[in-house]
Amino acid sequence: MELTEALYTTRAMRRVAPDPVPEEVVAAMMDAAVRAPSGGNSQNWRWMTVTAPDVKDALGPLYREAWQELQETIYAGRREAAEARGDESALQVMRSADWLAEHFEDVPLWVLAFSRNDPSGASIYPAVWNLMLAARGHGIGTCLTTVLGFLRGPQAFDVLGVPQDKGWTLSAAVSAGYPLGRWGLAKRAPAQHVTYAERWGEPVAWAVDEPLWNG
Amino acid sequence: MELTEALYTTRAMRRVAPDPVPEEVVAAMMDAAVRAPSGGNSQNWRWMTVTAPDVKDALGPLYREAWQELQETIYAGRREAAEARGDESALQVMRSADWLAEHFEDVPLWVLAFSRNDPSGASIYPAVWNLMLAARGHGIGTCLTTVLGFLRGPQAFDVLGVPQDKGWTLSAAVSAGYPLGRWGLAKRAPAQHVTYAERWGEPVAWAVDEPLWNG
Numbered sequence: 001m002e003l004t005e006a007l008y009t010t011r012a013m014r015r016v017a018p019d020p021v022p023e024e025v026v027a028a029m030m031d032a033a034v035r036a037p038s039g040g041n042s043q044n045w046r047w048m049t050v051t052a053p054d055v056k057d058a059l060g061p062l063y064r065e066a067w068q069e070l071q072e073t074i075y076a077g078r079r080e081a082a083e084a085r086g087d088e089s090a091l092q093v094m095r096s097a098d099w100l101a102e103h104f105e106d107v108p109l110w111v112l113a114f115s116r117n118d119p120s121g122a123s124i125y126p127a128v129w130n131l132m133l134a135a136r137g138h139g140i141g142t143c144l145t146t147v148l149g150f151l152r153g154p155q156a157f158d159v160l161g162v163p164q165d166k167g168w169t170l171s172a173a174v175s176a177g178y179p180l181g182r183w184g185l186a187k188r189a190p191a192q193h194v195t196y197a198e199r200w201g202e203p204v205a206w207a208v209d210e211p212l213w214n215g
Numbered sequence: 216m217e218l219t220e221a222l223y224t225t226r227a228m229r230r231v232a233p234d235p236v237p238e239e240v241v242a243a244m245m246d247a248a249v250r251a252p253s254g255g256n257s258q259n260w261r262w263m264t265v266t267a268p269d270v271k272d273a274l275g276p277l278y279r280e281a282w283q284e285l286q287e288t289i290y291a292g293r294r295e296a297a298e299a300r301g302d303e304s305a306l307q308v309m310r311s312a313d314w315l316a317e318h319f320e321d322v323p324l325w326v327l328a329f330s331r332n333d334p335s336g337a338s339i340y341p342a343v344w345n346l347m348l349a350a351r352g353h354g355i356g357t358c359l360t361t362v363l364g365f366l367r368g369p370q371a372f373d374v375l376g377v378p379q380d381k382g383w384t385l386s387a388a389v390s391a392g393y394p395l396g397r398w399g400l401a402k403r404a405p406a407q408h409v410t411y412a413e414r415w416g417e418p419v420a421w422a423v424d425e426p427l428w429n430g
Contacts, residue, residue: 001217001218002216002217002218003216003217003218003220003221003348003349003351003352004247004349004352005218006218007247007250007345007348007349008247008250010250010252011252012252023420023421024421026419026421027406027407027421027422027423027427028427030407030410030419030423031406031423031427032219032222032223032427033406034403034404034405034406034409035222035223035225035400035401035403035426036344037225037226037227037358037359037401039361040290040293040308041305041308041401041402043403043404043409045409046409046410046411046415047406047409047410048410048411048412048413048414048415049410049411049412049413049419050413051413055413055414075255078255093255093256120336120361120365120386121335121336121337121339122336122340122343122359122386122387124336125336125337125339125340125341125344126340126341126343126344126359128337128341129251129340129341129344129345130222130344132341133218133222133348134218134219134222136218137218137219143252144252144341146254146335146337150335160414160415161414161415161416162415163415171335171337172337185250186250186252186256187256188249188250188258189249189258190249191242191245191246191248191249191262192242194249194258194260194261194262195245195261195262195263195264196261196262196263196264197263197264198263198264198265198266198267198270199270199375199376200261200263200375200376200377200378201376204245204264205238206238206239206241206242207242208242208245208246211246212242212243212246
């Protein structure tokens, strides 16, 4: 796959089929992940592939608890606000995220990313994103979620046998499977609306009115 | 460029020529950056392209202060340890990072990434990495640095006119220019050494003994 197509179409693909992700694709995803740079080339990461029903059965309820808690706290009012302004695009994202929580156990593969000594996340998320881009190249849809580690980290560590005292953080749980939806560009604010030149608030000289790749 | 080549060869490329990055390449880098997913599709980011000598002249000393402070605190002893064990690869990375600090003002383009409401970094670093991969596709070398925001954030905000009270964080300063070095694979621990299956410590069934892409 061409790089630009991958960069432009690797959107959150939450609805996936239960068919397993082939082992050689999993290996390719993980090999791509570890190619990413990390601060001081520390590679201070561990990864875990979860496909076993009993592990998913134990994590699923924790994920749904976390997702529910997020709705009631940080995300409170978002759904109502989106409904009030008739923002169908935002509502679709929320329904899709609901689907993922409800179907946690049906997702064939979850890849968990653990990091430590990485307070900003600058060392783990390029690797996570490499994994997701490589998956895209193999036709696998993924979604980067953080809610499990953020709101149920210690409980998830207990399920997975992760030591609680070694400084690890569950930075991401990435769902992966063959997509039920279709690939395509997601809607974004144009780059020139969010980019300044030289100083805050100064406009850039260029504009990208249509995405530079569109199939 | 093929996706896999980009994923495997976008290494930290700190030594770059002073030649400017063409405006259409900058636009392409920024357009690719904003394609990345962000939590709740919030796109809560701002970007700044810095090429002006007076701005670089003001940021360079701050960057060097921060880099020096990092050497004396969090990174203290690393250089001596690498020398003691004869780790030429680690020493090369350090010399290259020194070069970048010493030549801050000679780097033709710095792209600054600002984020807010993103404590984990999960929403900003995929976009930063998209930018760096897109740059690679155009033959531009980049390096993700965090030290300026981490250790001299408020001072950099003053230089750049960034409001101090709106919750923004300088998540990354990405250097960019035409490389003086050559592209190639960086050394990494094999994926199967850092990946577990189902539970912490359990080995995976696959192994990637040689990188799956190597030119």
